Amino acid sequence: MASMKPHRRQWIISNQPRHPALEKFPDFQVRQIRDGLFLHHDSELLIEQKGGRVVLGRMLREGDGRYVILDDGKLELDATGSLGVFYFREGDVRCGSSPVLLSLVTGSSFLRADRWRRINWIPSPGAPIQGARRLMIDEVLDLEIGTTSVKPRRLSGARTVNEVATLLAADAGETVKSLVDKGRPIYLALTAGQDSRTAFAALVKSGVPFKAFTFLLSDGASRRDVRCARELCRLYGVEHMTVKSRWRGARRRKNLYLMHSGGGDGDRGRDYAAGDYYRHIPDGALVLHGGTLGLSKKAFSEIFENLPSLSSRAVTDAIQRTLGEIEPEYIPFLEEWYAHRQRFPISDHGDHFFLDQRRACWGSDNRFGEDVFGFEWVLFANSWRMVDAFFSAPREAREGLLAQKAAIELMVPGLNERVSQVNPPMVFSDRLRGRFSKRGLQKAIQRFRRLVR
Numbered sequence: 512m513a514s515m516k517p518h519r520r521q522w523i524i525s526n527q528p529r530h531p532a533l534e535k536f537p538d539f540q541v542r543q544i545r546d547g548l549f550l551h552h553d554s555e556l557l558i559e560q561k562g563g564r565v566v567l568g569r570m571l572r573e574g575d576g577r578y579v580i581l582d583d584g585k586l587e588l589d590a591t592g593s594l595g596v597f598y599f600r601e602g603d604v605r606c607g608s609s610p611v612l613l614s615l616v617t618g619s620s621f622l623r624a625d626r627w628r629r630i631n632w633i634p635s636p637g638a639p640i641q642g643a644r645r646l647m648i649d650e651v652l653d654l655e656i657g658t659t660s661v662k663p664r665r666l667s668g669a670r671t672v673n674e675v676a677t678l679l680a681a682d683a684g685e686t687v688k689s690l691v692d693k694g695r696p697i698y699l700a701l702t703a704g705q706d707s708r709t710a711f712a713a714l715v716k717s718g719v720p721f722k723a724f725t726f727l728l729s730d731g732a733s734r735r736d737v738r739c740a741r742e743l744c745r746l747y748g749v750e751h752m753t754v755k756s757r758w759r760g761a762r763r764r765k766n767l768y769l770m771h772s773g774g775g776d777g778d779r780g781r782d783y784a785a786g787d788y789y790r791h792i793p794d795g796a797l798v799l800h801g802g803t804l805g806l807s808k809k810a811f812s813e814i815f816e817n818l819p820s821l822s823s824r825a826v827t828d829a830i831q832r833t834l835g836e837i838e839p840e841y842i843p844f845l846e847e848w849y850a851h852r853q854r855f856p857i858s859d860h861g862d863h864f865f866l867d868q869r870r871a872c873w874g875s876d877n878r879f880g881e882d883v884f885g886f887e888w889v890l891f892a893n894s895w896r897m898v899d900a901f902f903s904a905p906r907e908a909r910e911g912l913l914a915q916k917a918a919i920e921l922m923v924p925g926l927n928e929r930v931s932q933v934n935p936p937m938v939f940s941d942r943l944r945g946r947f948s949k950r951g952l953q954k955a956i957q958r959f960r961r962l963v964r
Contacts, residue, residue, distance in 0.1 A: 512791070513789040513794060513886050514884070515767045515768065515884060517767055517771040517883060518609060518611070518612060518771060519771070519884075520556045521552070521556070521609035521612055522551060522552035522608050522609075523551045523604060523612055523613065524549070524550055524551075524604075525548075525549055525603055525605060525616075526603055526605065527549065527603045529541070532615045532616045536553070538554045539551060540552055545655075548584070548654055548655065552567075557569055563582065564580050564581065565580070565582075567579050567580075569887065571889070572894075574589075574894045575590075575682075575686065575894040576589060576890075576893060576894075577593045577878065584653065584654050585651050585652065587652075588650075589893060590894050590895040590897075590898055591866060591871055591893055591898065592648040592867075592870070592871030593803070593870070593874065593875055593890050595871070595872075595876065596608060596645070597610055597638040597644065597646070598644055599617070599657060600644075600657040604616055604617050605652075606646070606652060609879070610638065610643070611771065611773040613643065614773070619640050619641040619642050619643065620641040622638075622639045622640060622775070623639065623773070623775050624841065626774075628837070628838075630830070630835065631778065631873070632868070632873045632876055633645075633775075633844065634841055634848060634868055635871060635872050636847055637844035639775040647851065648866065648871055649661055649662055649663055649857075650662070661855055664857050666858065666902055666903050667899055669903055670900060670904055672914050675903070675914040676913075676915075676917030677918075678896070678897070679709070679897065679900065679914060679918040680713075682896065683712075683892070683922065684717065687713050687716075690719070691717070691719050695795055696722075696795070697722070697796070698722050698799065698886070699714060699722070699723045699724070700725075700799065700800055701723040701736075704736075704801070705933045708801075708915075710799050710891045711743060711749075712919040712923045715922070716922040716923055722751075722752065723749055724751070724752040724753075724754055724791065724792075725753055726754050726788050727754065737753050738931075739930070743930050746929055752791055754790075756787065758785070758787075759787075761786065764784045764785050765781055765784055767784070768780065768784035768880065771880065772876075772880035772883070775880075778873070778876075778877050781880075789884055793885075793886070795885065795887075797887055798886050798888050800891065802870070802874055802891075803891060803892045803898075804892050805865070806865065806866065806870070806902070807914050809909040809910045810869070811861040811864045811865050812860075812861030812862075814830060814833045815829055815864075823850060826845075826860060827842060830864070852867070857902065900914075901914070
């Protein structure tokens with residue numbers, strides 16, 4: 512059963528060897544990482560020395576994993592900023608992974624976005640703590656003086672569907688091999704979607720023992736997920752668990768989760784904690800999540816198509832027309848983000864929004880919230896070589912998920928034909944259930960609020 516411990520695997524870097532606010536956490540330790548710089552960290556934080564570098568978090572292979580790198584007084588993020596870092600330009604505290612702990616240590620106010628909005632996170636480079644900033648994926652933080660520089664992320668050039676699929680299949684095999692080498696139980700969060708199905712194919716091809724699970728929530732989409740996941744696992748002899756909520760002890764679990772996250776995660780993590788949905792996963796297990804594979808799609812591009820002009824105002828207005836109003840105090844952060852990507856472009860605006868805002872903010876905040884559990888999330892394909900490959904595929908291939916489908920065929924021939932289509936249409940009863948579920952009613956309220964504003 513997954514245990515819960517607030518501030519698990521979290522850390523702060525400061526020029527002070529002692530912070531009284533952290534002394535009430537008995538599992539916190541201190542180590543000097545450089546003259547005048549001290550790492551304050553939970554005892555469960557994975558810290559590895561790789562040559563002259565220090566890696567905080569899990570680096571599965573070079574460039575693949577959820578981690579940050581400390582190198583010669585500088586700090587860099589992983590490929591998608593999945594382990595978020597919030598930093599201050601001034602003061603005793605330089606940076607940290609937990610805005611809750613940063614607030615405790617510095618006395619700065621903790622900030623929360625409206626969780627009922629579609630943009631329910633504070634846009635990068637803003638941060639959920641007053642006076643701090645979120646480090647962007649191509650920024651390098653100087654830990655001694657608090658300034659940042661840019662290390663551009665570049666694409667290597669156009670690739671065909673077959674080239675991307677071949678690279679994904681090979682890379683997936685190496686990822687699974689790295690997971691097996693850790694000697695931990697492996698679990699897969701499996702839905703009806705393409706991303707988790709791709710991870711499923713990689714695990715099946717490897718022959719490694721693993722278990723799959725699917726949450727049965729109140730909405731109709733989760734029932735579709737359960738049906739597809741069961742079918743997939745039955746065909747390939749994989750143990751599958753359908754997990755329903757268990758509400759005994761819900762208040763305690765929710766309080767522990769919020770003590771850790773501060774309520775800044777903005778998504779369903781607190782509900783998953785309250786419902787005890789992770790009770791079947793043992794401490795120390797590695798749980799695969801296909802979120803990074805989503806970058807192989809063409810997401811959010813429609814927001815920025817046919818703009819009359821290309822400017823900070825036009826882009827921000829387009830986001831709000833499509834996704835709903837953003838709290839006024841956070842709009843300047845989106846304007847900063849736009850200016851940064853104009854100077855240091857990677858792909859188009861849709862890809863930038865998905866990578867910088869949806870993955871490195873929303874996704875990172877959710878993974879941070881779930882660090883409270885004793886298991887460890889692993890993001891599949893979380894390396895720049897794979898992001899580069901995904902972004903370099905033809906647009907029509909990305910819209911049709913062709914690279915993932917081709918990679919699945921390379922890994923497990925025939926899988927695409929043997930199972931239900933990806934995210935098949937929901938049956939009438941599922942759609943009806945979804946509309947009257949808690950989530951469906953929340954969405955209806957959101958739509959009503961947008962109409963009356």
